[in-house]
Amino acid sequence: MQITDSLATLVSQALESAQASGSLPAAGDVDIKIERPKLAQHGDFSTSLPLALARSMRMAPIKIAEAIAAAVPENAIVGSVNHAAPGFVNFTLSTAWMQSQVDVVREAGENFGSVDIGAGKSVQVEFVSVNPTGPLHVGHARGAVIGSSLANVLAAAGYEVQREYYVNDAGNQMRVFYDTLYSRYMQAAGHDVPLPDPAYPGEYLQDLAADLLKDLGDGAVSKEKPEAIADLAPESLKRTLEHIRGVLGKLGVSYDQWFHESDLLTSGRFDEVLNLLDDADLVVERDGAKWFAATKLGLEEDTVIIRSDDGGPTYFGTDIAYHHEKFIERKFDRVINVWGADHHGHIARMKALLQALGLDPDRLTIILNQIVNFKNEGESLKFSKRNNVMVTVEELLEEVGADSCRFTFLSRSPESHMEFDLGLAKTQSSENPVYYVQYGHARMASILRTAAERKITYESADLSLLTHDRELELIRKIIELPTVVERAAERLEPHHLPHYAMELARSLQRFYEDCRVLSSEEGDLEISMARLQLVEAAKVALSRTLKLMGMSSPERM
RNA sequence: GCGCCCGUAGCUCAGUGGAUUAGAGUAUCUGGCUUCGAACCAGAGGGUCGGAGGUUCGAGUCCUCCCGGGCGUACCA
Secondary structure, X not given: OOHHHHHHXXXXXXXXXHHHOOOOOOOOOOOOOOEOOOOHHHOOEEEOHHHHHHHHHOOOHHHHHHHHHHXXXXXXXXXXXXXXXXXXXXXXXXXXXXXXXXXXXXXXXXXXXXXXXXXXXXXXXXXXXXXXXXXXXXXXHHHHHHHHHHHHHHHHOOOEEEEEEEEOOOOHHHHHHHHHHHHHHHHHOOOOXXXXXXXXXXXXXXXXXXXXXXXXXXXXXXXXXXXHHHHHHHHHHHXXXXXXHHHHHHOOOOOOEEEXXXXXXHOOHHHHHHHHHHHOOOEEEXXXXXXXXXXXHOOOOOEEEEOOOOOOEOHHHHHHHHHHHHHHHOOOOEEEEEEEXXXXXXXXXXXXXXHHOOOOHHHEEEEEEOOOEEEEOOEEOOOEOOOOEOOEHHHHXXXXXXXXXXXXXXXXXXXXXXXXXXXXXXXXXXXXXXXXXXXXXXXXXXXXXXXXXXXOOOOOOOHHHOOOHHHHHHHHHHOOHXXXXXXXXXXXXXXXXXXXXXXXXXXXXXXXXXXXXXXXXXXXXXXXXXXXXXXXXXXXXXXXXXXXXXXXXXXXX
């Protein structure tokens, strides 16, 4: 149970007992919100419930606050309760309780910070899902970082999480890709085959074609184009996906499943779902194409499911089957898709579709991450696959490093239109907040190492010696982690993690500055032992936070 | 035109679903290393929260309008 939940219960009990004793009048159902005051002098937690009750109780809020504060029952967590103008009840945590938490954190170890709001419900997080037509470029990194961290957070919050990459291996883009690959392959074999129009640009395809020629031989050269492509396609897809998988791995991203769009077509699921829609009278034929009749569901316009030119499904068409598969076949309680903001027009259609399939649209959540504006030394960079100006994720990682990259993307909320200055990220490395956070971890590790070298054991420490302001400040910050995880999971906002990490590292550095852990003085052994336990707890909390962010927790730097 | 998103310190960004005196990093300036790691700590300056109305006892947060920017508005994905 979270501290805030415990406090809410206490407030609820206080309210009831004050009403029972007649010091407060009756009130309707109330939602007790526990907040964190901005100023330390107002305590650790507060509630503005009296302000909300003032109207229905027809009493001055300050009087209500006074009555509630006086009625809070005795308990282990709260040290003192006060009321303050204009109508707050402020709580200060009990010192003894905080001290006891050091042990709780150490015992929880790498599980510290976990909560159980998910209650084992299954949730799928689908992210990146870039067309397998070449290397990932920097614009894809943001969604990768957000999606993977979000998955970590949800797992820590008690959900059964599945991480998925949707491989679009069946659409028009792939056709263009393979057409271009064919030309490049033939060119590599010395034949003058022009590029198709449109064609995929970039050196990647030339390199891939040359590799295929080298590794598979020139057997496809003498074949007709469709047969040649059939020969080359599987291997090119495999290699491209391997490359993508490798780069994402370097970025700290991994998946439980790579789901292929083509499977939806070969398995018959696409046709099946199309029939379902047809039965619901939501498919119309017009201009030789088949449309999803979204206007019948109140949307602005219909959307094509099957093209008129070749009878193939559109991206949205297979996406219908894909989401049907997610909810009906795989039975996910919730599905979260992380999309680039340029796909936002797709959301209303998807939601309408779920409704048409008889599914609650709220089970699908789309997280849009805004396009990243990359700069170099203050100058804006425009990327495009078409005009071949791009920086790959691989290059980004070489320049900036995975941890720094993750921290930077993660510390902005997805909807912010963030700027990423590549030059700055490189040159500012030592001022980068990521190093501040990791340095804190390395420093705690160093203290524990030194303690081990000096053969200091501290299992039997007396935690009641931890009374210094900096020690208590650190404990307060450490035990905040479960609340942070809960909030990040509830709101699907992993960006709270790096901000918490900064605060924790700061509390830790301030503690280090004012509280000597290892002393050469004989009489200091008792306090050293207690502080070593605190250091260990702090390291546990910071390490877990870094892990949730998909970052490393260095023992040395 | 319409739709979605954004506008908070010089710069990059938070702000816990309305609440006690708007925060952090960075940059600038000042001070601090003889014992555990100075990639650190302490302090200072820097804000009409894009603008104007409105709701409210109370608005950076909710509503309306305006200004500025990004992205959509495909039988591409």
